Amino acid sequence: MPRLITRALPLAAVFALIGGLASAQDARTIAEAEQLRDRALQSNVAYSLVSELTTRFGPRLAGSESEQASARWGAETFRAMGFDNVSIETFPLALWERGEARVEILSPFPQPLTVVSLGGSIATPAEGIEGEAVIFETYQQLLDQPMGALTGKIAVVLQDTVQAQDGRGYGATSPVRGQGPTEAARRGAVAYVLRSLGTHDHRFAHTGATRVGEGTIPAFAMSPPDADQLRRLIRLTDQPVRMRLFSSAGFTRQSVSQNVIGEVRGREAPDEVIVIGGHLDSWDLGTGALDDGAGVAITAAALKLIEDMPRAPRRTIRVVWWGAEEVSQPPPAQGLAGARHYAETRRDEMSNHVAISESDFGAGPIYSLGLPAATPPAFRQAALRVLTPLAILNDPSPATGGGPDTGPTVALGVPAFRLNQDGTDYFDTHHTVDDVLDRIDPEAMTQNVAAWAAFLWLLADSDVDLRAPAPAS
Amino acid sequence: MPRLITRALPLAAVFALIGGLASAQDARTIAEAEQLRDRALQSNVAYSLVSELTTRFGPRLAGSESEQASARWGAETFRAMGFDNVSIETFPLALWERGEARVEILSPFPQPLTVVSLGGSIATPAEGIEGEAVIFETYQQLLDQPMGALTGKIAVVLQDTVQAQDGRGYGATSPVRGQGPTEAARRGAVAYVLRSLGTHDHRFAHTGATRVGEGTIPAFAMSPPDADQLRRLIRLTDQPVRMRLFSSAGFTRQSVSQNVIGEVRGREAPDEVIVIGGHLDSWDLGTGALDDGAGVAITAAALKLIEDMPRAPRRTIRVVWWGAEEVSQPPPAQGLAGARHYAETRRDEMSNHVAISESDFGAGPIYSLGLPAATPPAFRQAALRVLTPLAILNDPSPATGGGPDTGPTVALGVPAFRLNQDGTDYFDTHHTVDDVLDRIDPEAMTQNVAAWAAFLWLLADSDVDLRAPAPAS
Structure with a gap:
């Protein structure tokens, strides 16, 4: 990964620089995001999480006992991290076995x-x-x-x-x-x-x-x-x-899968929710370290860093470890069972969903930030100010999705953002027996956590609106 | 692999340079070795051979029908190449299956x-x-x-x-x-x-x-x-x-394996034999491209280049594709069945064996030449003169063996030489399903053929004696 420039400017200089952005992001929020970013770079929480997840549970085929056990461990881990409203929500799944x-x-x-x-x-x-x-x-x-x-x-x-x-x-x-x-x-x-x-x-x-x-x-x-x-x-x-x-191969029996959910509740607008996460299930061949142990670990580790801040951000951040991302289902249902369950059971909460994104592209470094077309320029500018020292660029293409499990929620009108990872080598390993912890570069994982924590802080500690404005009447 | 300096000096210059070496190697022999080397660098015979071998026969487990079929193809290939005295010699083998x-x-x-x-x-x-x-x-x-x-x-x-x-x-x-x-x-x-x-x-x-x-x-x-x-x-x-x-797993039945043999007969001393080769059998997981399709192809390709010379070398060069190098046998016999069969059935010919070596370390470039302690310095100097443009160094350690299949012959007093390959990555692939043609760098293979052809010419077109002198009485 590229060398990271992690030395922050003195706080006074930051305040001076960002005067023009105050309407979208105040200086305190930006400074806190930078603190989070720099603290994340000293942390190995994500690597420890993915190491323990993959070692304890090995493969986590959707609907298997291993996936179910890993979900219970996930909820325990969320509670031990101090997350709020920790729950496991289950849904039916036809179990396919190899x-x-x-x-x-x-x-x-x-x-x-x-x-x-x-x-x-x-x-x-x-x-x-x-x-x-x-x-x-x-x-x-x-x-x-x-x-x-x-x-x-x-x-x-x-x-x-x-x-x-x-x-x-x-x-x-x-x-x-x-x-x-x-x-x-x-x-x-x-x-x-x-x-x-x-x-x-x-x-x-x-x-x-x-x-x-x-x-x-x-x-x-x-x-x-x-x-x-x-x-x-x-x-x-x-x-x-x-x-x-x-x-x-074939479908062998009815089983269940589940989403594991935890939150850091918002300080001022707890009903405004930013959803992040990854999928807990993996294919049965490897141990799902890159796909998607890395993503569940990165997003949970980022939220844990936010949980450890002296104050909560303005809005709620919710981490979801989705179940059953990988598998297809017999007709008529077609895949993404966990993500569909999440969205379908919350149809009337979608107006409170500020944004959604998923980390599901391995453990390579993030190289660009993609935001919805409606993003206020000042917010984008603030985000890039905080992320550029991590060697993260602006992605000029509007983000229209944020990973597979965001699809059903995005389809209900929720904006998505993307922290785009370098996936050049991702398909060397994807869905193979070689998707194991040895493939992960801990330093690149740490850069991911830093980017997620810092960006989430900016978004959650603001009132920025990423939805497209209504068409002119 | 390192960049190769392949432009030969004008022949007149070569003759002038090597005047001092004439007692071991005459200038014509050296010039021909250099021609062979440079011609080999323009050839892809070895890569074509290993490609066809691994594609036609896939894995070649010792004693399997695939190994037997590949031996028949090997003999046909030797005949098509114009080799002399082509034969398949069989020996019994207990077949182990996975x-x-x-x-x-x-x-x-x-x-x-x-x-x-x-x-x-x-x-x-x-x-x-x-x-x-x-x-x-x-x-x-x-x-x-x-x-x-x-x-x-x-x-x-x-x-x-x-x-x-x-x-x-x-x-x-x-x-x-x-x-x-x-x-x-x-x-x-x-x-x-x-x-x-x-x-x-x-x-x-x-x-x-x-x-x-x-x-x-x-x-x-x-x-x-x-x-x-x-x-x-x-x-x-x-x-x-x-x-x-x-x-x-276990031993399932009695079978046979075989050595495939071909020669370029010597011009003046046909009973003096230099033995080279590799082993035709492979483990059953991959297609044995590196272990040892590369070695059988490199040595046969080198001999083919010598066969194509306007005159034969002074001595005979024999290529042996050994069978059953990989496998162990039930007690009392212990491995190297083909190499043991070769040596045991030729005990009374060993005094005519000038030297032996095997190519059995993948397809990486050769980086050094190892010769027996008794090698006349002038011969070593001539060999290094020819091989140095291929980025091949002198190995100061005396060669005491020349690969696994040379062992039983060396044990009967035959000198060995070594063209040492860079095997840094060899054990990434060795004995796995990933030992397939995709692992081979054709350019490095070509360098191997050039080194074998040139060195063999020097040794075969001379009367150099690599055996240790008898101890002083």
Whole structure:
């Protein structure tokens, strides 16, 4: 991460500099935000939290006993931190379990591939599926196939995921995972194998949710080197490639997941709420250190620093550790069960929600701040004044979302903000067995906490309105 | 890899420079070695070979059908390259197969670990083994336990492998894998789990052979992050750690393995033989690209360049792709079955073996040349003159071995030489699923071929004697 300039200006100088901003942010609030920022840089609370979370509970598959136990620990931790109104709110969830998955090439060159089942995939028959593979370099080539063209075949898509700091390569490729099995099934395919949505060339296969629906087929992800191997293999031969696939994945029983909630209540406007957090569930392969142990730890650690301030901020800050972010659900419900539960049960409180954001992009350093289009310029200026010493820039694009779990709340009109992390390497590890604590750089995590604590203080200790003004009548 | 200075001096200048070396190496031989070196740098034969080998055959477990098929392909390839006396010599082998392996923590914090069975390990009972883990930071701490101290327990050793350019960290740690299960069993342990002999922190577990013998116990390697997790876990709790382990590994049937042999026959002294090669078998997890597809490809590619020279060298060069380097065998035989078969069936030819070496340390660049103590200084000087432009130094330590498969031949008095590769990262990948073609840097492979071709030419086109002189009477 970049070197941080953490020495604050003398308080008197700060007051002098910000005279023009007083209508949005007073000097005291800014000075306190800077104190929080600098105190956070001396703290390792977030790293300790994610270390304990991942060590105690390992993988936290949505609806599993491990997720439930980690939620109980989360609530205890929130109470021990002094948070207000700590609660666990539960909601029903169909539990998807991975079982076993195997894919092998039968001919012309027999060999096993390293694969995982995609989340939400159905099982193969017990004897597996054998068939000829039809191999597409890009997803569009599959979509270009007419209905029936893949009847009885195994559809294989080798499309690469483009590496990008902001993760847009993943966004562009994610339909290959989300929609691919359905589109292949519509064309007659009996199974689906994709190149993992990963930006590396190591032999980890990446899981992740795929759409669950009528007529779906067993769906697998292979590691990037296995996709490279298939490319070479079809260049060596004109013979058809036959594969055998087996998966015992599927929805096994009704269970529950839960959101864990805690607050620092506002001093003057406790009903005005800023919502932050991350998701507590993880895929079952790794221990969910980056996705999203880091995010739950960063946001809770930031709130703990605010809790430790001599006075509470003007507004309430609520941390939510969402459950069941990763998994899809059988029809008709489709994912984000925890976030949907949160928003649906609070429809009449949405006008009091000042803003929402989530930390769910690993543990890399934050490099830019994205705010809604309606943000008063003076507030943006104050925020950047406080964050620039952390090597954080202004993101000129208006923030229209703040992470997956903010979606249902944003859809009800709540503004979102973004502390954008450098995710260049995030998809090296995302949804793999390698998503473990060893991947986290504690120093980068600390920079995240400093940014969250300082920004939250500015927003919570103000009356700034981030909602778009009503259109002129 | 370092930038290579490949522009040769004009031939006249070479002749002028090397006048003093004529007694060991004539100027023509040196000039031809330099031509070979420079031609090799323009070639990608080795990379093409390892690409085709690993793509066609995937993993090549010793004694498997895949290893046998790859040997047939190897012989065909040798013939297509124009090598002389191409043959496959077979020998019996007990086939060890991996089956399934699972290790999980039952309490205090239930979670699965990422593990593999060690090669040669026996199976657990079908219901697995449950027990309390006794966790040692170092192997010596296990050895310090008195007999009986581990009765009924699962012995776990977390010792790290030290990263080193020449692989000595692996050498130092390898008893933890080779002897550990036996030593734990002698103290009463019912199972054995080690931190993989790996120099990284990614979630790949490393297999590798362990000693097979009486009273052995099921033996597993966990990935480095799982060892880190166990360290954290025991710091969080005073409670005993209980584990459940399952393995279905074991020797399943009698099979055969084989050595694949080809030669470029010598022009004047065809009975004087220089032996080079690598091992064709690999562990079953990856495709054996670094271990040792690279080595078989590098040595065969070097010999092919020599085969393409307008005249043959004075002596014969023989390439051997050894079978069954990786695996241990049930008592009394212990490993290196192909190399032992080679030496034992040629006991009366050993006086004609000029020298032996193996390429079996991945595909990193060569950085030094190790020669036997008896090497005439003028020959060493000529070799370094040719190799220095490839960024290869003199290794002042006398070469006493030339890779694992050279051992049985060296034991019969044949001198060894070494083209030492930079193996700093080799144990990141060694014996894991990630040992695939994607790990290979083609440019570094090409440097290897250039060094082998040039050095072999110097040695084969001379009458230099690398054997130690007889002691003074």
